[in-house]
Amino acid sequence: MNDILQGLLEAGRLVVTLDPDLIEISIRSLEVTLSAVLISSLLGIPFGAWLAVKRFRHRRAAIAVLNALMGLPPVVVGLVVYLMLSRSGPFGVFGLLFTPAAMIIAQVIILTPLIASIAHQAMREMWAEYHDLLISLNTTRWQRIKALVWDGRRALLTASLAGFGRGIGEVGAIMIVGGNIDNATRVLTTAIALETGKGDFALALGLGFVLIGLAIAVNWLIHILSRTEVSGQW
Amino acid sequence: MVTQTILPLRLRDARVRKNGRVIVGPVDYELPADGFTIVIGPNGAGKTTLLRMMHGMERLASGAVEWQVAEKRARERQAFVFQIPVMMRRNVLENVAYPMQLHGSSRKQARAEAARWLELIGLAEAAERPAPVLSGGERQKLALARALIRKPEILFLDEPCASLDGRAMREIEAVLQSAHSEGTRIVMSTHDMGQARRLASDVLFVHRGRIHEDGPAARFFEHPQTPEARAFLQGDIVE
Amino acid sequence: MKKLFLSAMLMAFAAGAAGADVMKMAVTTSFHNSGLSEILLPEIKADLDLEVQLLVVGTGQAIRLGEAGDVDAILVHSRPAEERFLAEGYGTHRTEIMYNDFVLIGPADDPAGIADAGSATAALVAISEQKIPFVSRGDDSGTHKMELSLWDGAGVGEDVRQVEWYKQAGSGMGATLNTASGLNAYVMSDRASWLKFGNKGDLELLFAGDPVLFNQYAYLPVNPEKHPHVKADLAGKLEAWLVSDRAKALIDGYRLEGEQLFTFNAGQN
Ligand SMILES: Nc1ncnc2c1ncn2[C@@H]1O[C@H](COP(=O)(O)OP(=O)(O)OP(=O)(O)O)[C@@H](O)[C@H]1O
Ligand SMILES: [Mg+2]
Numbered sequence: 001m002n003d004i005l006q007g008l009l010e011a012g013r014l015v016v017t018l019d020p021d022l023i024e025i026s027i028r029s030l031e032v033t034l035s036a037v038l039i040s041s042l043l044g045i046p047f048g049a050w051l052a053v054k055r056f057r058h059r060r061a062a063i064a065v066l067n068a069l070m071g072l073p074p075v076v077v078g079l080v081v082y083l084m085l086s087r088s089g090p091f092g093v094f095g096l097l098f099t100p101a102a103m104i105i106a107q108v109i110i111l112t113p114l115i116a117s118i119a120h121q122a123m124r125e126m127w128a129e130y131h132d133l134l135i136s137l138n139t140t141r142w143q144r145i146k147a148l149v150w151d152g153r154r155a156l157l158t159a160s161l162a163g164f165g166r167g168i169g170e171v172g173a174i175m176i177v178g179g180n181i182d183n184a185t186r187v188l189t190t191a192i193a194l195e196t197g198k199g200d201f202a203l204a205l206g207l208g209f210v211l212i213g214l215a216i217a218v219n220w221l222i223h224i225l226s227r228t229e230v231s232g233q234w
Numbered sequence: 235m236v237t238q239t240i241l242p243l244r245l246r247d248a249r250v251r252k253n254g255r256v257i258v259g260p261v262d263y264e265l266p267a268d269g270f271t272i273v274i275g276p277n278g279a280g281k282t283t284l285l286r287m288m289h290g291m292e293r294l295a296s297g298a299v300e301w302q303v304a305e306k307r308a309r310e311r312q313a314f315v316f317q318i319p320v321m322m323r324r325n326v327l328e329n330v331a332y333p334m335q336l337h338g339s340s341r342k343q344a345r346a347e348a349a350r351w352l353e354l355i356g357l358a359e360a361a362e363r364p365a366p367v368l369s370g371g372e373r374q375k376l377a378l379a380r381a382l383i384r385k386p387e388i389l390f391l392d393e394p395c396a397s398l399d400g401r402a403m404r405e406i407e408a409v410l411q412s413a414h415s416e417g418t419r420i421v422m423s424t425h426d427m428g429q430a431r432r433l434a435s436d437v438l439f440v441h442r443g444r445i446h447e448d449g450p451a452a453r454f455f456e457h458p459q460t461p462e463a464r465a466f467l468q469g470d471i472v473e
Numbered sequence: 474m475k476k477l478f479l480s481a482m483l484m485a486f487a488a489g490a491a492g493a494d495v496m497k498m499a500v501t502t503s504f505h506n507s508g509l510s511e512i513l514l515p516e517i518k519a520d521l522d523l524e525v526q527l528l529v530v531g532t533g534q535a536i537r538l539g540e541a542g543d544v545d546a547i548l549v550h551s552r553p554a555e556e557r558f559l560a561e562g563y564g565t566h567r568t569e570i571m572y573n574d575f576v577l578i579g580p581a582d583d584p585a586g587i588a589d590a591g592s593a594t595a596a597l598v599a600i601s602e603q604k605i606p607f608v609s610r611g612d613d614s615g616t617h618k619m620e621l622s623l624w625d626g627a628g629v630g631e632d633v634r635q636v637e638w639y640k641q642a643g644s645g646m647g648a649t650l651n652t653a654s655g656l657n658a659y660v661m662s663d664r665a666s667w668l669k670f671g672n673k674g675d676l677e678l679l680f681a682g683d684p685v686l687f688n689q690y691a692y693l694p695v696n697p698e699k700h701p702h703v704k705a706d707l708a709g710k711l712e713a714w715l716v717s718d719r720a721k722a723l724i725d726g727y728r729l730e731g732e733q734l735f736t737f738n739a740g741q742n
Contacts (some may be wrong), residue, residue: 126323132291132314132316133316133322136289136316137332137333137336151324
């Protein structure tokens with residue numbers, strides 16, 4: 001109990017003093033995860049919608065695989081991306097290992113199935129609703145996907161925010177591919193792991209509280225900007 | 235603009251099967267190029283399925299649905315108002331504008347045209363309301379405006395007045411009659427015999443998945459040819 | 474498609490990395506935990522205009538990083554692994570820089586009585602005979618390898634080190650100390666990690682000073698013949714600095730809670 005209190009105090013101290021290291025790693029956390037969420041949403045949302053609209057032979061199998069991919073252990077993703085990006089791996093020439101780009105790539109792999117799967121769920125419901133109209137209007141597949149994504153944008157925002165939640169708290173993959181380099185690839189979660197390793201529980205916990213606060217702030221901000229709660233009649 | 239009419243529509247030995255059971259057909263029928271056709275028949279007779287089949291929305295177990303032009307082009311010239319209209323999750327104006335935007339109209343053009351239709355149909359005041367909050371009657375009006383905005387050559391309607399009060403019903407009927415007088419072919423199902431008598435130029439009586447009897451409205455209502463049609467008109471239970 | 478995506482990302486991030494020279498060096502957790510890097514890196518930056526990015530990993534992984542060419546040099550402390558690294562041509566040479574020492578930690582009441590042991594060997598034998606809990610790194614790190622060689626030297630074979638008292642944490646020094654603290658068990662640690670460790674609980678430093686516990690650090694640049702992209706020139710500059718009198722003064726002068734941790738010994742063997 002005392003440790004937790006100390007963690008809270010530490011969090012307060014870090015925030016009040018605008019600790020420069022804290023600000024730097026918080027910004028990096030946001031940069032990495034927001035980039036990954038953006039890319040994953042651009043990939044996952046159209047894919048989820050496409051999966052809802054298109055009937056093909058192995059559709060069920062594809063959905064099952066997608067749902068299974070949601071459970072990918074980040075450490076495994078990290079290891080595979082690491083081996084791909086390593087100088088002796090297939091994409092080694094790009095020199096991306098231990099850079100924020102590598103962290104984004106790993107998170108995109110982790111987040112895309114999650115976002116696609118939630119998007120598919122939402123799009124499937126909407127497709128059941130819209131099916132007759134869109135078929136009757138002789139729409140192309142692309143027009144169908146566009147209508148579903150546009151009209152379902154609030155539900156899809158939830159998918160992206162779920163991705164953000166998973167990404168911002170993720171440590172296994174980005175630790176491996178980012179290397180937790182001070183001033184280069186250290187983010188909130190890897191810093192927490194580091195401080196825990198040193199036995200400095202108060203600082204680790206303080207960073208943890210900052211992380212939670214940041215996640216809440218981002219969710220809140222996005223809800224305000226999109227006014228989901230105000231105009232949420234449907 | 236209409237280079238070639240898509241009518242008449244010809245159904246040849248058309249059959250729709252669901253769960254291994256033929257629910258409509260076989261139907262052999264030619265829908266004439268002109269007229270206001272009313273489809274009647276008991277619940278579960280197959281009216282909805284027949285209309286959807288004509289519109290090309292049911293997979294045929296046999297036979298064919300033939301228009302005078304290729305199926306894809308024919309579909310562009312048709313519109314359908316469903317028994318339960320789909321309310322897209324956007325406002326009323328944008329719901330009505332949507333079909334025009336699909337066809338390359340600019341957003342501005344489409345919205346201007348949609349506003350004109352809303353005025354015509356008496357929904358102008360609700361233009362900025364989200365469509366999913368509309369009442370049953372308003373929904374039917376929206377669906378009708380959305381179906382007519384592309385000036386279809388033929389319009390199918392599946393019980394468009396099922397849950398409407400007398401006034402709303404008359405308003406919709408007026409819109410349909412004016413569309414018909416401007417050359418739109420109309421095929422509509424209803425359970426309201428008064429409405430059928432008011433609107434029909436000819437009648438399709440559907441019974442057990444088949445077109446049991448068809449003909450000009452005057453003859454059908456005065457001298458039904460089959461015992462089933464006679465019983466149905468008298469309000470008896472048709473077996 | 475994938476390539477395109479990757480190169481776009483590459484360009485986005487390459488743009489931000491201008492300025493000072495940058496090189497990557499893999500170091501062991503124990504070195505980083507000592508806090509010495511926080512003293513040395515800013516001085517290196519000031520003297521050489523060189524930013525050294527540290528990858529803090531176990532010895533095993535540090536060597537893998539060097540073999541793969543993902544870092545430009547490694548700073549580790551496991552002689553047999555270093556020599557294999559050189560023999561296989563991954564490194565150009567090995568330069569000894571400094572040493573620190575390992576210490577034996579345990580519960581304050583010292584149930585095995587190792588505080589008065591005459592040697593590290595005697596201490597370990599006492600723990601094993603009484604089967605008092607002992608937490609091992611168990612992660613194939615330099616520290617772990619050192620610990621294993623001590624057990625073998627004490628004649629306590631793998632068959633004797635049973636799980637009922639010998640726990641393999643499979644993690645870094647800090648996490649292993651956390652585990653020992655939680656179990657109130659014996660544990661071997663480098664002195665620096667122990668001094669910096671914040672969750673000591675009931676643990677105390679019980680035994681140190683036996684020369685077998687000394688721990689030699691060596692610097693190995695990655696061979697540019699194997700990996701042409703490595704920054705051999707920067708690695709060379711850093712090496713010259715690490716063996717200089719300037720480095721000697723900083724290393725010997727570094728104090729943690731009043732104790733000297735490292736002894737500079739470059740060029741002495
Ligand atoms: N997917 C389906 N699977 C099995 N049976 C179906 C399916 N769709 C429709 N049917 C059956 O086909 C028959 C005709 O249905 P349809 O909806 O065309 O009737 P309807 O004449 O429009 O009835 P109502 O007047 O009640 O609207 C009904 O018995 C219905 O239960
Ligand atoms: Mg029906």
